[in-house]
Amino acid sequence: DGIKIGVANLFYGAPYFAGMDVAVHEEAEAYSNVEVISTDAGFDAAKMAADIDDLIAKGVDGLIISAGPTETIPSALIAIEEAGIPVVFVDRLWKNTNLETPWNWVGAENDVMGRVIGDHMEDHLGGTGHILVIKGGPADNSIGIARTEAFTEALSSSPDMKITVAPGFGGWGVDGGYKVMSDMLAQHADLAGVFCENDSMCLGAQKAADDAGRSGEMVFGASDAGKDTLREMMRDGSNFIATAVNDSDQIGRTGFHHLMGMLAGAELPNITPLYSGLVLKDEAYKRYDPNKVF
Amino acid sequence: MSRAAKANILFGVGVVVLIIVTALMQEVFLTERNMVNVARQMVTTGLLSIGMYVVIRSGGIDLSVGSTVAFAGLLAAGLQETMPVGAAIAIALSVGVVVGLINGVLIAYMRLQPFIVTLAMMGAVRGALFIYSETPTYATDKFFLKTLGAGKIFGVVPVTFAIFLACIPVVWFFMNHTRSGRSIMAIGMNPETVRLAGVNVRAQTTLAYVICGFFAALAGVLLAARLGISQPSVGVAYELDAIAAVVIGGGILGGGGGTVGGMFGGVIALALIDNVLNLFNVQSYYQQIVKGVIILIAVLLRRKPDS
Amino acid sequence: MSRAAKANILFGVGVVVLIIVTALMQEVFLTERNMVNVARQMVTTGLLSIGMYVVIRSGGIDLSVGSTVAFAGLLAAGLQETMPVGAAIAIALSVGVVVGLINGVLIAYMRLQPFIVTLAMMGAVRGALFIYSETPTYATDKFFLKTLGAGKIFGVVPVTFAIFLACIPVVWFFMNHTRSGRSIMAIGMNPETVRLAGVNVRAQTTLAYVICGFFAALAGVLLAARLGISQPSVGVAYELDAIAAVVIGGGILGGGGGTVGGMFGGVIALALIDNVLNLFNVQSYYQQIVKGVIILIAVLLRRKPDS
Amino acid sequence: MQQISLIKVAKSFGATLALREASFTAYRGEVVAICGENGAGKSTLMSILAGSRMPTLGHIEINGKTVLITSPHDAFDRGIRTVYQELSLLPDLSVAENLFLGELPVNGWGRIDWATLWADAGTEMVALGMPEIDVRRPAGDYPVAVQQMFEIAKAIRNKPELLILDEPTGVLTQRETDLLFAKIAELKAAGTIIFYISHRMEEVLEISDRVVVLKDGRSVDEAPADMMTHDRIIQSMVGRPLEKIYPPRVRDHGPVRMSVQGLRAPGVHDVSFDLKAGEILGFCGLVGSGRSEVMRAIFGADPRQGGDVVIDGVPLNAPTPKRAMAAGLGFVTEERKVDGLALDADVLDNAGLASMSRISRGPVLNRRAQRDMVFRQVQKLDLRPLELSYILRRMSGGNQQKVILAKWLLMQGLKVLILDEPTRGVDIATKVEIYRLIADLAAQGMGILLISSEMPEILGLAHRLCVMNSGRIVAEMVPEETNEHEIFVAAATVERPAA
Ligand SMILES: Nc1ncnc2c1ncn2[C@@H]1O[C@H](COP(=O)(O)OP(=O)(O)OP(=O)(O)O)[C@@H](O)[C@H]1O
Numbered sequence A: 001d002g003i004k005i006g007v008a009n010l011f012y013g014a015p016y017f018a019g020m021d022v023a024v025h026e027e028a029e030a031y032s033n034v035e036v037i038s039t040d041a042g043f044d045a046a047k048m049a050a051d052i053d054d055l056i057a058k059g060v061d062g063l064i065i066s067a068g069p070t071e072t073i074p075s076a077l078i079a080i081e082e083a084g085i086p087v088v089f090v091d092r093l094w095k096n097t098n099l100e101t102p103w104n105w106v107g108a109e110n111d112v113m114g115r116v117i118g119d120h121m122e123d124h125l126g127g128t129g130h131i132l133v134i135k136g137g138p139a140d141n142s143i144g145i146a147r148t149e150a151f152t153e154a155l156s157s158s159p160d161m162k163i164t165v166a167p168g169f170g171g172w173g174v175d176g177g178y179k180v181m182s183d184m185l186a187q188h189a190d191l192a193g194v195f196c197e198n199d200s201m202c203l204g205a206q207k208a209a210d211d212a213g214r215s216g217e218m219v220f221g222a223s224d225a226g227k228d229t230l231r232e233m234m235r236d237g238s239n240f241i242a243t244a245v246n247d248s249d250q251i252g253r254t255g256f257h258h259l260m261g262m263l264a265g266a267e268l269p270n271i272t273p274l275y276s277g278l279v280l281k282d283e284a285y286k287r288y289d290p291n292k293v294f
Numbered sequence B, C: 001m002s003r004a005a006k007a008n009i010l011f012g013v014g015v016v017v018l019i020i021v022t023a024l025m026q027e028v029f030l031t032e033r034n035m036v037n038v039a040r041q042m043v044t045t046g047l048l049s050i051g052m053y054v055v056i057r058s059g060g061i062d063l064s065v066g067s068t069v070a071f072a073g074l075l076a077a078g079l080q081e082t083m084p085v086g087a088a089i090a091i092a093l094s095v096g097v098v099v100g101l102i103n104g105v106l107i108a109y110m111r112l113q114p115f116i117v118t119l120a121m122m123g124a125v126r127g128a129l130f131i132y133s134e135t136p137t138y139a140t141d142k143f144f145l146k147t148l149g150a151g152k153i154f155g156v157v158p159v160t161f162a163i164f165l166a167c168i169p170v171v172w173f174f175m176n177h178t179r180s181g182r183s184i185m186a187i188g189m190n191p192e193t194v195r196l197a198g199v200n201v202r203a204q205t206t207l208a209y210v211i212c213g214f215f216a217a218l219a220g221v222l223l224a225a226r227l228g229i230s231q232p233s234v235g236v237a238y239e240l241d242a243i244a245a246v247v248i249g250g251g252i253l254g255g256g257g258g259t260v261g262g263m264f265g266g267v268i269a270l271a272l273i274d275n276v277l278n279l280f281n282v283q284s285y286y287q288q289i290v291k292g293v294i295i296l297i298a299v300l301l302r303r304k305p306d307s
Numbered sequence D: 001m002q003q004i005s006l007i008k009v010a011k012s013f014g015a016t017l018a019l020r021e022a023s024f025t026a027y028r029g030e031v032v033a034i035c036g037e038n039g040a041g042k043s044t045l046m047s048i049l050a051g052s053r054m055p056t057l058g059h060i061e062i063n064g065k066t067v068l069i070t071s072p073h074d075a076f077d078r079g080i081r082t083v084y085q086e087l088s089l090l091p092d093l094s095v096a097e098n099l100f101l102g103e104l105p106v107n108g109w110g111r112i113d114w115a116t117l118w119a120d121a122g123t124e125m126v127a128l129g130m131p132e133i134d135v136r137r138p139a140g141d142y143p144v145a146v147q148q149m150f151e152i153a154k155a156i157r158n159k160p161e162l163l164i165l166d167e168p169t170g171v172l173t174q175r176e177t178d179l180l181f182a183k184i185a186e187l188k189a190a191g192t193i194i195f196y197i198s199h200r201m202e203e204v205l206e207i208s209d210r211v212v213v214l215k216d217g218r219s220v221d222e223a224p225a226d227m228m229t230h231d232r233i234i235q236s237m238v239g240r241p242l243e244k245i246y247p248p249r250v251r252d253h254g255p256v257r258m259s260v261q262g263l264r265a266p267g268v269h270d271v272s273f274d275l276k277a278g279e280i281l282g283f284c285g286l287v288g289s290g291r292s293e294v295m296r297a298i299f300g301a302d303p304r305q306g307g308d309v310v311i312d313g314v315p316l317n318a319p320t321p322k323r324a325m326a327a328g329l330g331f332v333t334e335e336r337k338v339d340g341l342a343l344d345a346d347v348l349d350n351a352g353l354a355s356m357s358r359i360s361r362g363p364v365l366n367r368r369a370q371r372d373m374v375f376r377q378v379q380k381l382d383l384r385p386l387e388l389s390y391i392l393r394r395m396s397g398g399n400q401q402k403v404i405l406a407k408w409l410l411m412q413g414l415k416v417l418i419l420d421e422p423t424r425g426v427d428i429a430t431k432v433e434i435y436r437l438i439a440d441l442a443a444q445g446m447g448i449l450l451i452s453s454e455m456p457e458i459l460g461l462a463h464r465l466c467v468m469n470s471g472r473i474v475a476e477m478v479p480e481e482t483n484e485h486e487i488f489v490a491a492a493t494v495e496r497p498a499a
């Protein structure tokens, strides 16, 4: 009988991750004998480990792991090795993946994303101005840390640029970004640029500046290039100047095909980064696709 | 003067001291901009607290409000693309009423525990809204709701805040000056006594949850309007802030304590804590600890006297 | 036969039917591998439920267990890199005891409401553990705990599951056959009566929270061992599953109902629901709805009889 | 309502048959007393009339027509009002709101009309003879007896067609009882039918026109009050005559067991007395005279402000209930529902609560020994049903009281037992047993402090009486040498503050 593929999602409830999962299912449609089974751990690493156990128990032939901010789950890696099935990590590469079984990572490069936004913002502002950074979540958030560090690094060449990191977290969502930004707006009168660890928070932050009547004073940059962001950037007079590509749809599709290839015995390198470059305001329409989930 | 009144005054004094100290140390605190900001931030918790207050006074609890916020916001934002705005909002609000009705019927008529019923509903509503939102995010430029969300009355008072403010006396009147409200309060003290007094306890209890669902939906609509976008993952754990606000304001889980004024004070206090900690640049982790300690101090001021 | 006993049997029958139906329809269900999965998956919720059972019987609630899970796991994993494993575990467990002690003192001696105290602690402990883990602690290959986490007795029974199983009779004995346990149960029904019967109600109530904190820490240590890693953001909302398990097993928030056996049944039921829904390929969003409905049905079976 | 008939009414709770077959008729303007042992089914029968329970079998006829009373609200509409056996006020709400709960007056827009509420509630209290009550204050501010009068006021407010009084005088003292009886006479004259339940035979014979006796859920005897006698009621209720109500008084006192000197606490001013081994010391006084407060302060249930308590030569200062028990004190409190019982727990857990140390090794409890021990004790008290796993909430009031007694009788090293209204709600046969038990305990050398609002009881049992007034002991008397009137004078005289 056919091929069973398991997709273990840490979290399905955000468009970015949902889009990745949907893309896998869509690609699998084309094959009549491929069944894709998805699980959702509701942002809980322990539940994710359990889901992977369940998928292996169900006899999947290969796994796609979308682990969000989870650094690694050694017990899940052990279970995968024991089961001896190929695995593709999408978006997030786990640590210590020196696996016996075939494995591959597909995703965007967070440091690249941070760096290109940083470089662009530096240019745009002429190497001067007060920049606010809004972080998504706490200390175990290495994706965000990588983006922020690369962004800060990129600005370090301009001594006239001052960076303030907001004390609160934006929680990766519009509502969180709005809230953090509101407090920061009240406190700082001289913000020239805002960098957020993802797009959603920046959309909220931009709305907050808008509501405060200060939207014109500053520019926004983030990463992910989700469709809401692209649409906002396409708007006339939008001050959302740049985002970086982190195409969850493409990651999902590529991940699926990499897994299919490995199942067929093809060999490919473990690390296969996708394009993570800059999207500027006037290019946004090129990437915008209203039919995508993200 | 009653002990509760004393506690309210003590509490009010505490809030005023907090305001004065912050104002002296942080110039921006009392600026119009920051005040508008604080006012706006308290709207969601505030509306949820109003509904939570009614439910807590009835002796119950409602954990499903956070999910209702997300669902109602999503519906209002999603539907207004294809139908008149008024209709979209009406549908969004009635979803809150329906969720409240289900909660109420299961609790009042099936006699299940409020905590577990609303916990199950929290999950179920969240699941349902994800199913509804196949494409999860809505935002349009024409999104009328932006007007509602960003608008200001006299150029100063945010519309959302004005709506919240307007709801306060309405609920105060309902709870203190109508038969229904007094019955709900009495049910929280001893439902059997109220039943024996000929009141339809089940209907009144259900009403409390319906009110709570309605305010949760209203909070969701206004939040979507404010953000100009709606996301299915919004509203997680919002119920906890609402419960905290009610309890800080003197409410007692299980019924029998707390005033609308106290609840309002609790909402203000929570909003101020967040704002002040941010203004003082307290880092997020420390914020959580400080916030916990402040909540404990607030409820310590109100604890029952030694017996 | 008492009504509660009948409900337990009805509930047991329901679980058995679920097992049979699933076994017939899904071959993998009864395989050793899947059973080991189910067993392993119930350990965290199970240990939390044990502690939660004690606290709920005392008439309280503990929302801080999820944060304690994360803190204890982080400590055990972090400290074992620089000190003997036994010492690391002992320190991790004693953090649970300290959190329980603080909860207990605030609730029993300061007479604050359990919900708000443990809600504040939930935030404060989470904040504290993030401060502790400036650089998040990650597991290493040498991570001894893997043995504990991945080990099996007789090559079949996971060690973590065996530990959980062993705790069940201990708590059953404590609650039913010691003075302390009986006092805690009685406190949940009427603390004043117990006080006037010469029991140190404050000390016993505090003990209940200490026990709960201890089991939460144990759950955290075993979870870190099982995953082979510790993460500061783990354990969010775990308290809800534990509370659900206790209530499904007949527990009543506010005290006065539920047995250790019922709680165990609740833990098994929750673990089975998750596993079975995964095996049947139910999509995530629908899972949340189905789970909510199943929880409601389980508690419907146990509702108080019409009077 | 011209007449109301109960026809073969039966009610079961699961396997328990609370009522088997109750049939009788009452007519306009009649007071029908309903007597029966604890658990005979009186309250159950009344709850059916009040619409809070539905009968399992049988039916009710009003004016010859069969009716179905489906809810308390329905009962209200038919003019049926009830004072329940257990207090059911909301202590945090104002007196007025309690009186009008569910029927608060509203104006045209649905707003509660507070002015009318205060005025109407005030009028009600005046009509009841209690003009001093501030109807805006929380009901819980008043003592239990006064609260009971609020319940009564609530029930008679609308001039009911049928008034059910389930042990209304249990917590009342003489003054309130007199007010109630005056009111009953008034209502009766206006045509109200009154069902009156009481375990006090004197009262029953004084107030009723007819007496119905329930036994084991059946109406077994019925006769006009003037044809009923004390003995006949008891014979029908119990199935056998009772010989003597009060056991012989043996004055064989040992040395002083407990000495209380200069005790002060909220509501208690400088109270001193000695209690000898084998002595039953009675405390009389009006409501609010501070009797309960004295006992609570001695036991450490409430904080003390001063004074010394010595038991068998050992001082008991800075008391907590735990220390008091270690010193040999036991305490049957006044409000069983509030602090006497865990209503959702069973007989075993309630009755065994104060004696766990007796059958424990270290922290471990011997449950079998506990079961045996408790069973023997409740059997001696004739508990019904005699079942250790029975949940207290489902027991009749009198049997609940027995469980509390059992709890304290089981306490280890009991030297002094404080009994605050120990026979409240207890039927006559059981009362006799409790009296004998008290006398036996005294005979074994225990000291007994007895509070009772039933004068005959305290006169019949006590060896010595302390009369309290405004938190002080104002007189000490010997029961054989005094009478109810003399005690009342001492208890009610308003003391002028000392110059
Ligand atoms: N809710 C209930 N569930 C089960 N049994 C009950 C319930 N209520 C009462 N009973 C039982 O019904 C019987 C009659 O109780 P009821 O309260 O009517 O007695 P009573 O005559 O009023 O006694 P008392 O004089 O002690 O008040 C008792 O055996 C009691 O245990």
Ligand SMILES: Nc1ncnc2c1ncn2[C@@H]1O[C@H](COP(=O)(O)OP(=O)(O)OP(=O)(O)O)[C@@H](O)[C@H]1O
Residues within 6 Å of the ligand: D141, D142, D143, D144, D145, D146, D266, D267, D285, D286, D287, D288, D289, D290, D291, D292, D293, D334, D451, D453
């Ligand atoms: N009319 C009143 N209004 C308000 N409070 C009162 C009134 N009378 C007494 N009290 C309060 O009630 C308390 C004593 O009441 P309590 O009923 O315990 O007295 P008691 O002598 O033990 O009488 P009983 O034996 O009936 O209980 C006192 O603290 C007193 O302040």
Ligand SMILES: [Mg+2]
Residues within 6 Å of the ligand: D042, D043, D044, D085, D166, D396, D397
């Ligand atoms: Mg009765």
Ligand SMILES: [Mg+2]
Residues within 6 Å of the ligand: D291, D292, D293, D334
């Ligand atoms: Mg008293």
